[in-house]
Amino acid sequence: MATVLLILLLTPLIGAALNGFIGTWFRNKAHYVAVPALALPFILSCYILWQMMAGGAQAQEFTFFTWLPTGGLNIPFGFYLDQLSAVMAFTVTSVSFFVHFYSIGYMKGDPGYRRFFTYLNLFVFFMLLLVLASSYLLMFVGWEGVGLCSYLLIGFWYEKKSASDAGKKAFIVNRIGDAGFLLGMFLLFTTFGTLRFTELFPLIHESHASEGILLAAALLLFLGAVGKSAQFPLYVWLPDAMEGPTPVSALIHAATMVTAGVYMVARSSVLYSSVPLAGYTVASVGAVTAIFAASMALVNNDIKRILAYSTISQLGYMFLAVGLGAYAAGIFHLYTHAFFKGLLFLAAGSVMHAAGGELDIQRMGGLARKAPQTAALFIIGSLALAGIPPFAGFFSKDEILHAAASSGHTWIWVLGTITAFMTAFYMFRAVFLVFAGKPRDEHLYEHAHESPWTMTVPMWFLALGAVAAGWVGPIYHAFVAPVFAGTHPLHSVEVNPTLLLLSSVSAGVLGIVVAGFMYWVPGFRNRALALIARPLYIILYRKYWVDEIYDWLIVKPLYYISLYPLYKGLDTYIIDRSLVDGTGWVARTGGRLSRALQRGNARTYALLMLAGLLIIFYLVLLK
Amino acid sequence: MSPQIVIGFALILFFIGVFGVLFRKSAIFTLMSLEITLNAACLALIGAFGAWGSPSAQATVALVMAVAAAEVAIGLALIVVMARHEDVTLDAFTSLSREKEEK
Numbered sequence: 001m002a003t004v005l006l007i008l009l010l011t012p013l014i015g016a017a018l019n020g021f022i023g024t025w026f027r028n029k030a031h032y033v034a035v036p037a038l039a040l041p042f043i044l045s046c047y048i049l050w051q052m053m054a055g056g057a058q059a060q061e062f063t064f065f066t067w068l069p070t071g072g073l074n075i076p077f078g079f080y081l082d083q084l085s086a087v088m089a090f091t092v093t094s095v096s097f098f099v100h101f102y103s104i105g106y107m108k109g110d111p112g113y114r115r116f117f118t119y120l121n122l123f124v125f126f127m128l129l130l131v132l133a134s135s136y137l138l139m140f141v142g143w144e145g146v147g148l149c150s151y152l153l154i155g156f157w158y159e160k161k162s163a164s165d166a167g168k169k170a171f172i173v174n175r176i177g178d179a180g181f182l183l184g185m186f187l188l189f190t191t192f193g194t195l196r197f198t199e200l201f202p203l204i205h206e207s208h209a210s211e212g213i214l215l216a217a218a219l220l221l222f223l224g225a226v227g228k229s230a231q232f233p234l235y236v237w238l239p240d241a242m243e244g245p246t247p248v249s250a251l252i253h254a255a256t257m258v259t260a261g262v263y264m265v266a267r268s269s270v271l272y273s274s275v276p277l278a279g280y281t282v283a284s285v286g287a288v289t290a291i292f293a294a295s296m297a298l299v300n301n302d303i304k305r306i307l308a309y310s311t312i313s314q315l316g317y318m319f320l321a322v323g324l325g326a327y328a329a330g331i332f333h334l335y336t337h338a339f340f341k342g343l344l345f346l347a348a349g350s351v352m353h354a355a356g357g358e359l360d361i362q363r364m365g366g367l368a369r370k371a372p373q374t375a376a377l378f379i380i381g382s383l384a385l386a387g388i389p390p391f392a393g394f395f396s397k398d399e400i401l402h403a404a405a406s407s408g409h410t411w412i413w414v415l416g417t418i419t420a421f422m423t424a425f426y427m428f429r430a431v432f433l434v435f436a437g438k439p440r441d442e443h444l445y446e447h448a449h450e451s452p453w454t455m456t457v458p459m460w461f462l463a464l465g466a467v468a469a470g471w472v473g474p475i476y477h478a479f480v481a482p483v484f485a486g487t488h489p490l491h492s493v494e495v496n497p498t499l500l501l502l503s504s505v506s507a508g509v510l511g512i513v514v515a516g517f518m519y520w521v522p523g524f525r526n527r528a529l530a531l532i533a534r535p536l537y538i539i540l541y542r543k544y545w546v547d548e549i550y551d552w553l554i555v556k557p558l559y560y561i562s563l564y565p566l567y568k569g570l571d572t573y574i575i576d577r578s579l580v581d582g583t584g585w586v587a588r589t590g591g592r593l594s595r596a597l598q599r600g601n602a603r604t605y606a607l608l609m610l611a612g613l614l615i616i617f618y619l620v621l622l623k
Numbered sequence: 624m625s626p627q628i629v630i631g632f633a634l635i636l637f638f639i640g641v642f643g644v645l646f647r648k649s650a651i652f653t654l655m656s657l658e659i660t661l662n663a664a665c666l667a668l669i670g671a672f673g674a675w676g677s678p679s680a681q682a683t684v685a686l687v688m689a690v691a692a693a694e695v696a697i698g699l700a701l702i703v704v705m706a707r708h709e710d711v712t713l714d715a716f717t718s719l720s721r722e723k724e725e726k
Contacts, residue, residue, distance in 0.1 A: 600717030603653070606644050 001051070002062040005079050008044040008089070009128050011037050016121035023114040031104045034117035035097075038124060042097040045089040052086050053479060059083070061134050061198050068137070072193060080134035080197050083480045084331065088131040088263055091335050092256050094465070095342045096124045098458035099251040102346050105454030106247055106353065112156060116245065119156070123149035127256050131263065136185050136195040139264070143181065143228065146257045147174050153252060154244040166240035173237040177227015184220030187213065201270040205486060211275055218271050218278035222285075225261025229315045232289040236547055238312055242304040246349030249304060254311045254345050255338035262318040262334050266327045266484075273325055273487035280409075283323025287404075287412045290316030292544075294422040298429070299540045302359045303348045306430050310385065311341055313419060317400050320412060325489040326403035328480050332473065333396035339465030340384035340393055346459050347378040350451045351434060355444050361433040363444060368435035370448035375435040377459045382431050384466040386424035386508040394505070395470030401504050408492035417507050424511025432519040629670030637663035648712045650705060654698045661691050 015037025019030050026032060059082035067077040079085075100120060107116050123146060130142025147170075155167025189195055191213055192203045204214065225231070230238035241253050252258070265272055265282060272279045290313045297309035314337050321330035354371045355364055368375035384391035387398065397420060404413040439445035450456070530537075542548075597608075640663060643656025665684045672680035702711060709715045 602713045602716070603645055606641075610641060610645070 001048070001060070001081070002064075002079075004044055004048060005062060005081065005132065006064070008041045008048070008093075009079075009125065009132065011040045012121045012124040012128070016118050016125060019114055019118040019121065023118065026114070028113055030114040030117040031100070034121050035100050035104065037121055038093065038097045038100045041089075041124070041128070042093040045086070045093040048081070049086050049090045052081075052083060053475075059482070061196075063134070073189070073195075075135055075137045075195060077138065078134040079132040081132065082483050084263075084266060084483045085131050087331065087335060087476070087480060089128060091338045092124065092127050092131060095255040095338045095462070096120075096127075096251055098462050099247045099255075099342060099346070101458040102250075102349075102455050103245075103247040105452045106349055107245065110245075116153075116156060119149050119152050120248070120251070123153070123252060123257070127260075130260055134196060134198070136188065136197075136200075139267075140181060140185065143224070143260060143264075144178065146252070146260065147171065147178070147228070150174075150241070150252050150257055153248040154241045156244050156248065160243070162240075163243040166237075166243040170237040170241050173234050174227045177224045177234055180220045180222075180227070181224025184217045184222075184224065187217045187220060191217070197267070204270050204274060214271060215275045215278050218268070218275055219281060221264065221268060221271070222261075222278070222282055225264050225319075226285065227261075228264075229258050229261030229319070230312050231261070231285050231316060231319060232292055233546075235289065235293065235312045236550060239305050239308045239543075242302070242308050246304065246345055246352060249308070250342045250345030250349070253308065254341040258311060258315055259318065259334045259338070262315065262322060262330055265319070265322045266331050269322075269325075269327045269484055269487045272322070279323045279325060279490075281323070283320050283404075283407075283409070283412060286316040286319025286321075286323055287415045288316070289313065290320060290419045291415045291422070292316075294419045294426065295540055296543050297426040298422060299537055300426075301362050303351060303361050303430060303434065304345070304359060306361075306426055307341070307344055307348055310344075310423065310426065313423065314341065314385070317397065317416065317419070320416060321400040321403055324403050324407045324409070324412070325487055326400065327484045327487065328477055329396065329399040329403050329489075331480065332476055333393075333400055335476075336384070336392035336396045336466075336469045339462055339469045340381045340391070343377060343459060343462040343466045344381035344385065346455070346462065347374055347381055350374040350455055350459065351378065353451050353455070354448045356447055358441075358444055361430055363441040364434045364439075365437045365441075366435070366439040366445060367448055370445065371450045373450055373456050373459075377456075377463050378435065379431055380463045381466055382427040385427050386512060387420055387504060388424075388508050388512075389505065390467070390471070392466050392468065392470035394508075395473050398501055398504055399473075402495065402497065402500055403489055405495045405500055406493050407490035409490075417503060420504055421507040421511045424508040425515045426511075428512045428515035429519050432515060436520050437522075626670050626674035629673065630667055633663045633667035633670060636660075636666065639663075648714065650702050650711050650713050653713060654695065654702065657698075658691060658695065661687065 015033050018033045018037075019026070023030055023033075059080070061078055061080050063076040063078035065077050066074060068075040100117070103116065103120065107113055110116065126142045126145025126149060128142075130139055130146060133139035133142055151167045151171040154170050155164045158164045158167070185195060188200065191209050192200055194200050194203070227234045238253060238258065242249055244253070272282065293309045293312035293316060297306045297313065300306045300309060314333070318330045318333050318337070321327070321333060350371065351364070351367065351374055352359060354367060354374060358364065380391070384393040387394045389395075401413060401416050401420070404416050407413075637660050640656045640658075640660030643659065644653050647653060647656065665687055668680050669684060672678070705711055705716070
């Protein structure tokens with residue numbers, strides 16, 4: 001099994017190295033390397049999952065060598081394989097494989113074709129490292145690696161100012177979270193003396209460390225998750241990350257990397273369950289983010305940004321679940337979400353492809369007639385996201401809402417249900433505006449066309465996942481139960497499951513119906529309503545001015561502090577003018593003064609020598 | 624001969640040499656005066672060793688004279704170059720004190 005894991009991990013890295021170093025040999029056939037380099041891990045992760053299901057799996061640690069043998073810190077390079085990492089590896093490799101396949105068609109003819117596949121393979125390597133790592137430190141390597149690849153791929157079209165800015169924004173915002181992650185790691189190490197999961201978690205479980213330390217460690221680690229998984233208040237980078245190519249948005253910014261935070265919290269379930277306040281914080285942040293992001297998606301007109309806000313909102317759901325101790329439900333949503341959100345992004349890419357790169361849904365319309373497959377796929381994804389049975393999202397979302405309702409924190413459940421309504425509304429707003437009705441832009445409509453098979457086939461596979469991934473619920477729960485055996489979901493209220501199910505489904509259906517009336521049924525648009533809702537619309541359309549607030553509160557002060565006191569003041573006057581120039585001034589002035597002695601006249605020197613000699617004589621002989 | 628007389632004579636000779644180095648203009652005289660100071664030092668050495676009753680200083684002095692001969696050879700060669708270049712007076716060569724000219 002150790003060898004299988006090693007091959008699983010290294011194949012994408014080898015793929016990236018081949019394309020990166022000798023890729024010019026393959027000309028524009030980079031996918032001949034990149035796609036098989038993902039197919040093998042996909043097959044292997046299926047094999048691992050199968051083995052673990054069949055063999056009554058045991059959590060196992062595989063250690064290959066000692067990576068950091070320094071003093072008290074011994075970090076082995078090793079993998080920790082349990083049901084959780086097996087499920088994650090499967091999710092990552094399957095979605096990655098289909099996205100790679102899709103990219104063949106989508107990225108065709110791009111001058112950076114080879115670079116794209118290199119980064120994408122490298123990303124999968126780091127993501128698998130993150131998922132399989134046996135210690136926090138090794139996980140952090142993967143954590144940073146995926147951040148790097150995310151930065152590189154967001155700024156993939158770096159000639160575009162907005163793209164390179166978005167890449168930088170993602171990188172910088174993530175730094176804030178990563179600092180938290182690092183500090184949390186340090187705190188755990190100084191308290192327990194180890195970072196290996198197998199050693200750390202039993203120690204925490206029977207810990208005598210004060211609750212305060214555990215709470216601090218949990219919250220610091222969660223700060224890392226907030227950055228990586230784009231939760232409030234560090235979510236601002238994700239909508240901008242849509243500047244990257246669409247397959248990147250599908251893979252990194254929807255299905256895999258952004259879910260790393262959820263995985264990390266679930267992996268640290270022992271820690272978060274031991275301090276109720278930490279779990280409650282996670283759940284609150286998740287719930288607030290879910291509704292906050294969903295509300296911004298309601299009015300956005302950029303098809304990819306709608307999906308980005310939706311991703312933030314769904315990640316909020318996952319945090320809500322893991323925060324309330326329903327780890328299995330959170331990871332289940334992660335797994336189903338990877339399929340349907342990956343599908344939605346790919347379908348959005350297909351829409352862009354059809355519409356010649358257009359992103360504004362207000363200019364589309366009627367595209368279902370031109371691109372029927374894309375329309376069907378997008379609708380499947382939307383239904384799954386809206387939580388309509390029997391699609392995948394229904395099962396996982398229902399579980400999360402069930403956990404929220406029975407936890408006793410009613411407000412979280414209320415927020416979750418309202419979010420479910422909003423989710424259905426904004427997805428079908430997009431569906432109706434893009435695919436239904438009359439074309440709003442004749443020119444765009446005339447040139448619209450269906451995507452090639454390399455794009456539609458992988459989407460159909462993901463659509464299969466979006467439909468059926470939720471059906472394995474009972475098997476899945478039985479499978480991952482051992483991982484979270486030591487923890488229990490918060491449970492204080494008995495709820496009627498049927499009633500809950502009805503409420504969540506009706507929230508979804510209601511969202512679809514309202515969207516249908518507003519954006520599909522002609523002549524229904526109510527002027528009075530539009531007038532009343534206008535201030536609300538502006539607030540949402542301007543995204544609560546969060547970017548502007550950050551700009552005023554953080555970016556601008558930092559800029560002006562750097563420019564005036566630091567650059568113009570400290571650097572120019574104190575360092576340059578005083579210290580650097582001062583050194584030169586001392587040497588030059590000293591030279592000018594002592595040059596008076598150096599007359600160049602040999603006899604003056606001789607006289608001075610004599611004078612010196614006499615002084616020495618006086619001192620030595622006559623004293 | 625008492626050492627006081629020898630040392631006294633050497634001292635006089637030395638200051639004559641110093642005077643020559645300091646106040647003669649021509650580089651040739653400077654060189655000659657330098658040789659006088661050197662020889663004054665040698666004489667003082669011999670006188671001092673004579674007072675101790677040891678003749679071995681004479682070997683050292685022979686060595687010093689050999690070195691002085693070599694030194695004079697170089698010194699005279701330098702004076703020839705000086706003569707070709709500008710002048711045989713040392714005061715003509717003060718370019719070390721000038722600030723570097725911008726070229």
